[in-house]
Amino acid sequence: MDAQQRKRKPPFDREEGLAKAQALFHARGYDAVSIADLTQELGINPPSLYAAYGSKAELFERAMQRHAAMNALPLAKILVPSRPPDEALTALLVAAARQYGADERLRGCMVTEGMRADDKAAREMAHAIGQAGADAIHAYVAAKAPKRARQITDYVLVTMRGLSSFACLGMTQARLVAVARLAGRALESEFTAGSRG
Amino acid sequence: MDAQQRKRKPPFDREEGLAKAQALFHARGYDAVSIADLTQELGINPPSLYAAYGSKAELFERAMQRHAAMNALPLAKILVPSRPPDEALTALLVAAARQYGADERLRGCMVTEGMRADDKAAREMAHAIGQAGADAIHAYVAAKAPKRARQITDYVLVTMRGLSSFACLGMTQARLVAVARLAGRALESEFTAGSRG
DNA sequence: GCCATTATTTAGCGATCGCTACATGTATCC
DNA sequence: GGATACATGTAGCGATCGCTAAATAATGGC
Numbered sequence: 001m002d003a004q005q006r007k008r009k010p011p012f013d014r015e016e017g018l019a020k021a022q023a024l025f026h027a028r029g030y031d032a033v034s035i036a037d038l039t040q041e042l043g044i045n046p047p048s049l050y051a052a053y054g055s056k057a058e059l060f061e062r063a064m065q066r067h068a069a070m071n072a073l074p075l076a077k078i079l080v081p082s083r084p085p086d087e088a089l090t091a092l093l094v095a096a097a098r099q100y101g102a103d104e105r106l107r108g109c110m111v112t113e114g115m116r117a118d119d120k121a122a123r124e125m126a127h128a129i130g131q132a133g134a135d136a137i138h139a140y141v142a143a144k145a146p147k148r149a150r151q152i153t154d155y156v157l158v159t160m161r162g163l164s165s166f167a168c169l170g171m172t173q174a175r176l177v178a179v180a181r182l183a184g185r186a187l188e189s190e191f192t193a194g195s196r197g
Numbered sequence: 198m199d200a201q202q203r204k205r206k207p208p209f210d211r212e213e214g215l216a217k218a219q220a221l222f223h224a225r226g227y228d229a230v231s232i233a234d235l236t237q238e239l240g241i242n243p244p245s246l247y248a249a250y251g252s253k254a255e256l257f258e259r260a261m262q263r264h265a266a267m268n269a270l271p272l273a274k275i276l277v278p279s280r281p282p283d284e285a286l287t288a289l290l291v292a293a294a295r296q297y298g299a300d301e302r303l304r305g306c307m308v309t310e311g312m313r314a315d316d317k318a319a320r321e322m323a324h325a326i327g328q329a330g331a332d333a334i335h336a337y338v339a340a341k342a343p344k345r346a347r348q349i350t351d352y353v354l355v356t357m358r359g360l361s362s363f364a365c366l367g368m369t370q371a372r373l374v375a376v377a378r379l380a381g382r383a384l385e386s387e388f389t390a391g392s393r394g
Numbered sequence: 395g396c397c398a399t400t401a402t403t404t405a406g407c408g409a410t411c412g413c414t415a416c417a418t419g420t421a422t423c424c
Numbered sequence: 425g426g427a428t429a430c431a432t433g434t435a436g437c438g439a440t441c442g443c444t445a446a447a448t449a450a451t452g453g454c
Binding site: 163 | 225226228229312313315347348349351352354355356357358359360362363365366368372375376379380381382383386387
């Protein structure tokens with residue numbers, strides 16, 4: 001350590017850093033991404049990260065919010081009330097399958113997968129963010145089949161959860177979409193008047 | 198450390214220890230269970246654990262094998278060739294839903310959830326063990342609808358994966374079973390001669 | 395009795411975890 | 425210029441991770 005001076009880089013781009021963190025968390029999941037991974041990817045040191053984002057959990061939360069804002073499925077466009085509900089929900093499943101298998105590195109649903117993190121705080125953040133989407137689907141279904149809304153919503157969410165998991169496991173987009181289409185067939189007779197209760 | 202003598206307990210029961218480890222891994226998942234958790238639960242010290250089971254990953258593998266041997270779904274009894282295949286596969290989904298939601302603490306499928314562990318070795322062990330079940334289902338389906346075997350098998354596995362995840366998230370057994378039954382409806386028209394492909 | 399084997403004990407290894415104290419540098423106000 | 429605010433740098437905190445070396449106690453063969 002001779003005549004070495006400490007150099008300082010200009011302040012780093014927080015939005016760009018958040019985008020990189022989002023990609024890392026999405027690709028590997030909350031628990032498998034360390035602070036060291038993040039600081040290396042963002043090209044900064046830990047104090048800068050904490051000054052900018054507060055903590056690993058808060059950074060994860062902001063990354064999920066960014067993901068939800070930029071990559072969320074267009075529920076409002078897919079679940080239009082004028083559409084036959086079985087067709088609309090099938091379209092939702094297919095759209096999810098497409099997105100979950102679209103990017104080779106960012107597979108599955110970041111929020112949905114986050115719900116199964118080992119860290120409790122991360123889990124709860126993911127659950128809170130995911131609840132909004134679940135509520136939207138439930139509200140749509142309830143308008144079409146009030147008595148069976150919970151079961152149908154459960155089914156759609158379970159299928160999406162399975163699609164996300166298999167996407168993370170490497171299933172191709174084509175196979176995911178084929179599964180989504182087949183899954184939609186279970187809904188075909190669910191919205192006819194008085195069907196099954 | 199006065200006149201304190203080192204006392205030694207009798208050798209611990211390895212099978213009982215494996216059972217306890219199995220429960221721990223099932224309840225919390227591979228990554229979230231530490232060696233300290235295991236040694237405390239088994240009432241032993243780390244060297245005893247390593248002498249008996251080799252490593253954390255090997256212990257996990259043996260726990261999964263034990264789980265598969267004792268708690269596996271009775272595929273051979275459910276997927277009997279004489280049964281209508283849509284009915285048999287629905288029964289499989291329902292049986293899975295029942296099992297995944299049966300025990301308050303041991304929710305979901307240990308093997309299936311293990312496939313998503315952060316640790317690579319654990320993931321691969323779970324994948325290898327789970328492959329046997331997937332192959333069995335595929336073989337059954339292929340005997341009934343060779344051309345659509347992969348898609349139908351994918352659908353069944355995705356649904357089971359979703360059921361396991363939601364079981365881990367706390368969904369009641371009744372709701373899981375209802376989802377399984379609804380999921381089965383997608384299969385009703387898949388095995389009629391020449392349907393869709 | 396006596397040794398070899400086996401299983402336990404205490405104690406701690408090196409690595410990594412999330413996170414932070416403190417000093418150094420730059421920018422902004424006056 | 426000088427003071428203040430702030431973001432960066434180095435360095436390292438205490439805790440936990442999976443795992444193990446070395447010493448001690450029980451066991452079985454002879």
